[in-house]
Amino acid sequence: MQYDRYRPFPAIPLPDRRWPNRTIDRAPLWCSVDLRDGNQALVEPMGPDRKRAMFDLLVRMGFTEIEVGFPSASQPDFDFVRELVEQHRIPDHVTIQVLTQARADLIDRTFEAIDGAPRAIVHVYNATSPLFRRVVFDVDRDGCTAIATSAVSHIKQRAAEIAHRTRVRLEYSPETFSATELDFTKTICEAVMDVWAPTPDAPVILNLPATVEVASPNVYADQIEWIGRNLRNRDCAILSLHPHNDRGTGVAAAELGLMAGADRIEGTLFGNGERTGNVDIVTLALNMATQGVDPKLDFSNIPEIVRTVEECNRLPVHVRHPYGGELVFTAFSGSHQDAIKKGFAALAQTDGSRWEVPYLPIDPKDIGRTYDAVVRVNSQSGKGGVAYVLHADYGFDLPRGLQVEFSRVIQARAEESGGEITPAQIREAFDETYVQPGGLRLVHYVTTNDGVAGTPCTIDATLTDGVRPITIYGDGTGPIDAFVDGLTRTFGIDVHVRDYHEHALRAGEDASAVSYVEVVVDGSPVWGVGNDPNIVTSSLAAIVSAVGRMGVGAGEAALRQAQRDRVRDGARDGVRDEVVA
Numbered sequence: 001m002q003y004d005r006y007r008p009f010p011a012i013p014l015p016d017r018r019w020p021n022r023t024i025d026r027a028p029l030w031c032s033v034d035l036r037d038g039n040q041a042l043v044e045p046m047g048p049d050r051k052r053a054m055f056d057l058l059v060r061m062g063f064t065e066i067e068v069g070f071p072s073a074s075q076p077d078f079d080f081v082r083e084l085v086e087q088h089r090i091p092d093h094v095t096i097q098v099l100t101q102a103r104a105d106l107i108d109r110t111f112e113a114i115d116g117a118p119r120a121i122v123h124v125y126n127a128t129s130p131l132f133r134r135v136v137f138d139v140d141r142d143g144c145t146a147i148a149t150s151a152v153s154h155i156k157q158r159a160a161e162i163a164h165r166t167r168v169r170l171e172y173s174p175e176t177f178s179a180t181e182l183d184f185t186k187t188i189c190e191a192v193m194d195v196w197a198p199t200p201d202a203p204v205i206l207n208l209p210a211t212v213e214v215a216s217p218n219v220y221a222d223q224i225e226w227i228g229r230n231l232r233n234r235d236c237a238i239l240s241l242h243p244h245n246d247r248g249t250g251v252a253a254a255e256l257g258l259m260a261g262a263d264r265i266e267g268t269l270f271g272n273g274e275r276t277g278n279v280d281i282v283t284l285a286l287n288m289a290t291q292g293v294d295p296k297l298d299f300s301n302i303p304e305i306v307r308t309v310e311e312c313n314r315l316p317v318h319v320r321h322p323y324g325g326e327l328v329f330t331a332f333s334g335s336h337q338d339a340i341k342k343g344f345a346a347l348a349q350t351d352g353s354r355w356e357v358p359y360l361p362i363d364p365k366d367i368g369r370t371y372d373a374v375v376r377v378n379s380q381s382g383k384g385g386v387a388y389v390l391h392a393d394y395g396f397d398l399p400r401g402l403q404v405e406f407s408r409v410i411q412a413r414a415e416e417s418g419g420e421i422t423p424a425q426i427r428e429a430f431d432e433t434y435v436q437p438g439g440l441r442l443v444h445y446v447t448t449n450d451g452v453a454g455t456p457c458t459i460d461a462t463l464t465d466g467v468r469p470i471t472i473y474g475d476g477t478g479p480i481d482a483f484v485d486g487l488t489r490t491f492g493i494d495v496h497v498r499d500y501h502e503h504a505l506r507a508g509e510d511a512s513a514v515s516y517v518e519v520v521v522d523g524s525p526v527w528g529v530g531n532d533p534n535i536v537t538s539s540l541a542a543i544v545s546a547v548g549r550m551g552v553g554a555g556e557a558a559l560r561q562a563q564r565d566r567v568r569d570g571a572r573d574g575v576r577d578e579v580v581a
């Protein structure tokens, strides 16, 4: 790359710039240009159905100014404006806006389109930068100004003709503003204002586009502040921003531009538009929301907004797109999942009036997303994530030690599959590993003196190893103690319970108790889980699960299985040397 073919953008002489000390404390006026700047950049421009769906969405979201097309450009654009007007589809609080080049014939056609609308903004533009003046229009500054003023004069005349039917407001854009000399922008905007004669009650909209982003966003902010401070009759103008995103800083430029004194923003939903797109109004508005500022647009159902925008534009919203993307509220990595899980737990201890959850700048529920996909598990995940899924989806609240042990099971499966382990697969693995681990199982039991304080308890229990019943007798200070005693006597092993937790799994009549028990068998710790409506049964089942996982009681069954296998293999070989009942 030949870097010397490029030049740095000159700094703006504004040493006492004020915007860096300001914050955004209220929503700007919003104008959606999805149906114009967005539409003109689509591979397949919207037909009437998609335009209608987009318009209705924008109205539902609360936009009060909507640029609905460039009616002099094409019959479909013209027809759509006529449809809105003739079918009275424009709500009372909404003003439609239409774009036109600064050419009399195109302006006339534009007025044909809007005639009869209750209100309309006629948006006229001409490019003002030195490059465009020289290369595209071959005019000097005066010639450029004349294009604008003669168009505005024509618009003024046409507006007067239909004033009794349609209240027309003017928007003027010095296209390529961000690449235009500031003193010339001031000259041309004031010339336009001289012709239109706006007042504070009927201001003109001066839209200052970064048609192409040519500098860092602070430069755009300087340019906006400079115009705001130097424009004659500033109170007769609404300063509007129209940032594009060529440098990927459209949102930043808009934010700094607002701090620099702009009143209005033109952009699109999720930033569709020419080249790298227009500024994304969703991101801008929800950024404000995360600062406690009401953006005055409704994002309570962002999945529906994404769906409609994708259908209308026939372009996908990227999975990582701020706020709307499918994966933006999802953590795969262990330390993120751990922090989110702790964050939700901490939030549950508060009255919820302040949102503070690590890694989640906004509550997904505030914009119609769910917590379902906040944590997804793959080989990058850790114990916190696995535990979060089991808790969020199935109600299991695993103690820390069990989290550590079970996450190894999931880690192994994730590494083996190389992909995501779904909540259902996690649950299946949990059941396979702990709840019904195979091998040893509790069949039934009878206790005596259960719960009578100071009285020894005895237990008579039957287990099965899947092949035969195993009977256990024991005594102790309670059912668990007695059961452990019975296991020790029957299997000749050293067993004791090191950790125990239980909680209800569901509420109401079908509630069940889940028990998590860490048992030390012959010096080795192992976890077991029991799940039963009866709390004692659940605890005993958890102990059986644990000792069974250590292979206790499996000897007989394994022996018999081996015998069966030999018989089967022998039968295949034509040899039958043993018979097992």
Ligand SMILES: CC(=O)SCCNC(=O)CCNC(=O)[C@H](O)C(C)(C)COP(=O)(O)OP(=O)(O)OC[C@H]1O[C@@H](n2cnc3c(N)ncnc32)[C@H](O)[C@@H]1OP(=O)(O)O
Residues within 6 Å of the ligand: 037, 040, 070, 072, 073, 074, 100, 101, 102, 103, 106, 125, 126, 127, 136, 137, 147, 175, 211, 274
């Ligand atoms: C930054 C933006 O997004 S601006 C909006 C851009 N959107 C569009 O262009 C979509 C709709 N456009 C169209 O359908 C067509 O371009 C039309 C109907 C507007 C004009 O079509 P045409 O008359 O065939 O002209 P063409 O498309 O080639 O436009 C270039 C001509 O317009 C002139 N022109 C461009 N912009 C403007 C303007 N804002 N005001 C006056 N003249 C302009 C050019 O100088 C050029 O004139 P020339 O032929 O005398 O050299």
Ligand SMILES: CC(C)C(=O)C(=O)O
Residues within 6 Å of the ligand: 037, 099, 125, 173, 175, 176, 207, 209, 210, 211, 212, 242, 244
């Ligand atoms: C017409 C103007 C506002 C425009 O679309 C741009 O400069 O990007």
